[in-house]
Amino acid sequence: MASRDQFQRFIFEDSQVRGAWVQLGESFQEIGSQAPYPDSVRGLLGEALVASVLMSSTLKFEGTLSLQAQGEGPLRTLMAECSHDRYIRGLARFDEHAVSEENLHDMLGEGRMAITITPNKGNRYQGVVPREENSLAGCLEEYFERSEQIATSLILFADEHSAAGLLLQRMPGTTEQDDDLWERVNHLARTVEASELLELDSETILHRLFHEETVRLFEPETVAFRCSCSRERTLGALEAIGKDECYSILDEQGQIDMDCQFCHAHYRFDRNDIDHLFTGHTLH
Structure with missing residues (x-):
């Protein structure tokens, strides 16, 4: 039985070619259960979650990496x-009467896709993802080529129950020998079937694909769904809305109710909460 909800890095020994593998089971199902996603939307959400894990593994920082798309097609939002x-966490917003089984461009229509890197310390960075390819993997490969100048291959699959992916990268400073290795392993990776990547464990899949190469597989890391929302963060969002707007809602409704769009946690704030937020003490 394949291991689920795990991530692993690997390298090809004595080369500048590296890779990563991820497989999501329970975490993907928990995120997918937050809304009645059609198969096409659920599949793309699974691919995006896998991509976020693989891409975040290429960075040396503490914080988050998010993939966000806004469109005018039947898929309005993907995050x-x-x-x-x-x-991990994620969501999708969609027009349930218009979602089709078409490619990424048809689902999103005209719109914007971006990668946002938010370190716990330091400045936030956002890069625009080209939308010229018809698959999410193709768009992200173009992003790495243009923004990072790093040759990257991404293979993403998702079905109703699980999602999985492979990432290969050719790092700067490669030799002619590395170029040959890159062409070879990239070609082999493209032969993998969805059923293999979704069902087989990392050791089995890497042996099947790269048994003629010397691959070092690092220790697995657990992947899990966890929402980062909190009452404090929700108060921060209210502070950003502004004092006048918050008191206007209170005057109209008597309280402010907010639901987390990722996990549906419910937060309720009364006038005392808002007084304390904007003045540091209770006025009423």
């Missing part, structure tokens, strides 16, 4: 996020 310690 997947992974933290440095492999906690």
